Amino acid sequence: MSITKGWGNGTSIGSLSGSLNIGHAADGSGSFSFGIRVRTGGGNFSGDQAVYGSGSQSSSKGLSTIPRASQPSASTGDPTAGSAFTVYTNRKSSSFTHTIYYEVRYGGNNGAHVQVASGVAGSCTVTVPESVFDSIGSSSTVPLRILCYTYSGSTQIGDVKYTDLTLHASNSMAPSISSFAITETNSSVSAKGSSITLRYLSRKVATCKATAKNGASIASVVVTNGSNSWAMPLTLSTYTSATMDMLASGHYVVTVTDSRGLKSQAEINQTYYSYSAPTVSGSASRASATGAAGSLTIKGTYWNQLSNTASITYQRNDASATKLSATASNGSVSGSVPYTDLDYQTVYRWTLTITDSFGESGSVTVTLPASVPSFWIGKTTIAINGVKLDDYVAGCFKVVSFNSTIDKAIGFKTVNVTVPDGYVLLIPAPLGAYVSGDPLVYVTDRSAVQTAATTVTVSCYTTAGSYDMTLYGWLLLVKGTWSSTPPVPQT
Incomplete structure (x- = not known):
């Protein structure tokens, strides 16, 4: 100038x-x-x-x-306790040095300056220990201030400068899980192995021991299996679940959450089996409708893993339970039981029960109804269940048929039927009598049939017709002699 x-x-x-x-x-x-x-x-x-x-x-x-103190800044505005971050001095002169402090502005640490480093030139690293949270309680964050003192030689330059950050609790501060166990309470399952889970059968209890860190407390302990979860009561330091059943897998996870929301997990994997309960079915039949012979057929299925097997018992309603004599193999067991004492007029019921080696069972009831004999009446013979009467006991019964032409005039007609020697009429009337032609013909005066004579007279009354008719039918005779009481068949 x-x-x-x-x-x-x-x-x-x-x-x-x-x-x-x-x-x-x-x-x-x-x-x-x-x-x-x-x-x-x-x-x-x-x-x-x-x-x-x-x-x-x-x-x-x-x-x-003019004083020119350095204004600090940090590499992050959200540092994590226990992890290093960088503080920059942003100094105005390369000759300046600095002393760096941090201050936790919460709880019992509020206002206490903790020196990090001195003689700092352009930058330094800062690590705030996790222990600063010990007196903070349940908070997961805390205000943090970084302070910078600037020196030229030994002379402080200007006032102390600072920058404010937010310090976060670290994941390593999550609760510590010292033990986690899954125990089977179904003895039939535990007998097959200590590290297995069976669908429908397993009954598990989970136990977990956990400790909170740095002044926090345990907020919840939950064990999960598939989509199901069970919360554990927080009354003791070792947490125990209620009995867990209806398990969908062999994968168990326990999640421990503290008052800061920090979580720790542990898991256990067991071999999972899709168990199914045993089933049984059966049927009963008669060899003949009125005979005493018959049979009971039984079939069962069971889950065929872990050396599982099964046995079947059957019990008729008028007898005690009996074990089926059959060998279980490849998931099935079957057998047949013969009977020779089946009364055809009696209804029988069997209870079938199958039990496997896990103690699981299934039952079903099989019913055999009473037999209703079919009684067939023909023109010249009769049969019960397809068997002619005289075939039941040779010579015991005899069917005598008759066939006679009668004229078409109105009036009372008779037909004489000869009874063979040694036989008598089983009932005092013919079991059947038919007249061909005019449908108005009917049999009359059955009581007039001679039951003890060697000749039986069948009588009927005919109405007027346009043509002659035929009276035919049969008589049921039984071998024996006549008495005032019904005849007893003799062989």
């Missing part, structure tokens, strides 16, 4: 003034230099000028230093 007064004839002697902005350096220091030059001379009235002499002087002066 220069200031000129000017010169020439008539220039007066006086003072000069001016202004200039002089800046400080980044470290707050500053200086300036200045100089003056003076020339003297004169002139005449005609304007001629002459220099009689000149002189100059220069100097410099320092400015007062």
